[in-house]
Amino acid sequence: MSTTAVPIPPTKRGVLLWIWAGVAAAVAFAIWLAFAGTAGAIANDPNATNEAFLAFNRTRPGVVETPSGLQYQVLKKGEGETFPTDEDVSLIQYSGKLRDGTVFDASKQPTPLPVAGSVPGFSEGLKLMHKGAKYRLWLKPELAYGPNGAGPIPANSLLIFDVELIDFLPESVVREAQQRQQAQQAVPGGPPPPGAQPQR
16 A cells, blocks of 8 residues: 655745744743843842842833932822922832831821932932822932941941822921911910810
């Protein structure tokens, strides 16, 4: 019994090109995935340097790096056209943590903070935000507390802040309001200070 071979028609040149292009793209993607996974693992290793972490972090989607080296990510866009300046007082909610996730500070309620009254990276981050915005900031040590550290923050720590800018006002307006409030409290028969117990 003889078997008749069925001839396979030749593959068109255009189809072959598409197949090879697909194979090349798959290989390139696999190499990139392996590199990104390795870079991420190295960066998130607690023994990795701050530089390695920041080099990896700047490649993540949505992360922007300023000329000073501050990295930030917009978590929620704000409103309006204006930004805080060094002459303003901001009203913020925030939490700050170290690279290992240890929280070293967090506001329990909206907190007033002069824009120029913080470490350079935090002030720079505030000046990038519109009212109502929420940002994540990564401060390299040179933009934070540097080789000295501060309180629970070890020397040369990279700091990560989540900051919500609730509002901001010129510092002169805030001072005027404080002076008026102090003057009212000093006047006999004026309104009692907040939280004061009524006299009997």
